[in-house]
Amino acid sequence: MAPQYLPFADAASDEVPLSRLLRLSLFQMTVGMALVLMVGTLNRVMIVELQVPATLVALMLALPLVFAPFRAFIGFKSDTFKSALGLRRLPWIFKGTMYQFGGFAIMPFALLVLSGYGEAVDAPRWIGLSAAALSFLLVGAGMHIVQTVGLALATDLVPQEDQPKVVGLMYVMLLIGMILAALVYGALLSTYTPGRLIQVIQGTAVVTIVLNGLAMWQQEARNRNRANAPRREIAFTKAMKQLSAQPGMLRLLAVIALGTAGFGMADVLLEPFGGQVLGMTVAQTTRLTVVLACGSLVGFALASRWLGRDGWQPMTVASLGALIGIPAFLMVMVSAALLTVPLLIAATLIAGFGAGLFGHGTLTATMRAAPREQIGLSLGAWGAVQTTAAGAAVALGGVIRDVMLLAPDAAHGAAASPYMPVFGLEAGLLLLALALALPLRRQDVDTGQGSATSPSKGSATAQNGLAEPLQ
DSSP states (O other), X not given: OOGGGSTXXXXXXSSSOHHHHHHHTHHHHHHXXXXXXXXXXXXXXXXXXXXXXXXXXXXXXXXXXXXXXXXXXXXXXXXXXXXXXXXXXXXXXXXXXXHHHHHHHHHHHHHHHHHTOGGGGGSOHHHHHHHHHHHHHHHHHHHHHHHHHHHHHHHHTSOGGGHHHHHHHHHHHHHHHHHHHHHHHHHHTSSOOHHHHHHHHHHHHHHHHHHHHHHHTTOSOOOHHXXXXXXXXXXHHHHHHHHHTSTTHHHHHHHHHHXXXXXXXXXXXXXXXXXXXXXXXXXXHHHHHHHHHHHHHHHHHHHHHHHHTSOOOHHHHHHHHHHHHHHHHHHHHHHXXXXXXHHHHHHHHHHHHHHHHHHHHHHHHHHHTSOGGGHHHHHHHHHHHHHHHHHHHHHHHHHHHHHHTTSHHHHTXXXXXXXXXXXXXXXXXXXXXXXXXXXXXXXXXXXXXXXXXXXXXXXXXXXXXXXXXXO
16 A cells, blocks of 8 residues: 555654564554453453443453553653663563463353353352452553554654654554454354353453564664663662653643543443343454444544644643543433443444544643653653553443442333443543543644644654654
């Protein structure tokens, strides 16, 4: 395909060709696979087929939240890490990959024991609960490490003005991985059996090892000078204070938290909502993830064009995404009243589009607010706030749904009533995020940040010994 039709192809260069960037982005595809499997497919299977309470499912899916605040610390450590070979990023990506593999290896059996299926009915419940919790913790920790450090490695390879483009490319590959995984999981689980569930999850573990290995191959050069250099001693708290001192950073992080919670609260409930309220099958509800990812893909592509070629400010793009998300969740509520599947699909597509704009805008704003030597820290801070907010929102959404099941309307067969407060709360959170983002948008306009002009591209160098200066 010609480069003008690929939204992030202009981030490539002779030293770092597009093929190398695409190979590196395979780690994002494995993260997308894990997200679809846990947030999309498994939550439906656990709630509907395995009859696990939604509160317990939501808490399980929120367990990776435990490691989310450490993303900033992980990014900081990869910025300052010193090894005998002079590698900084790859050792961390390898560790995260092994955590993912271990979690997926034990997850299917833990879930079957947790649900009391078959011969596991006599097993103590605490065994299934603790093993399932451990599996979700391992996968969550691996995802956080791989994604944070992998994005930092991607930004190491290109000049500073191209970093948002490269990170945008990485997130496009995340969405593509989610789309492909949702299609494959939907096809494999069209006829659900416990044995097929085991095959799918453990097959995901093997594919994760293979793709992440290909992604890491020859991406970071050994650097003897870095290995022999004195270790830089800088405290994490000092680095965080420096990052927080950037103008508008704390307000920006608050916007990220509110917007992410608004877009992500119903992640654990959207597929059960389609199954229980609109009568959709497992394969049909899994395809909702495809629709959501397609919307986000379009949002990321348009955001890249607007931020680069058209010179939009990052917070303008993020505000537009939040504004689009508000009517999307109102449409979801209307689809329940009308029992209309096409309206739910359209609402999911629009919500994904708004989430793509919001995510790219806030990510670009965070990166532009940080100095180059703190790229890992800034990406980690963005990821920590985003993932923490998403995990807390998912857990809260599951609790609200189960509490509302006790309401009189739910007892009389109103299947949609437990879900309506969640969708309404999402629209409210997006409205609050939009209100907080407006001062940041005015600040961008006043200071001229986010314009299409940038420092001289030829002056940028790969400061970490990964490549020669890029022209």
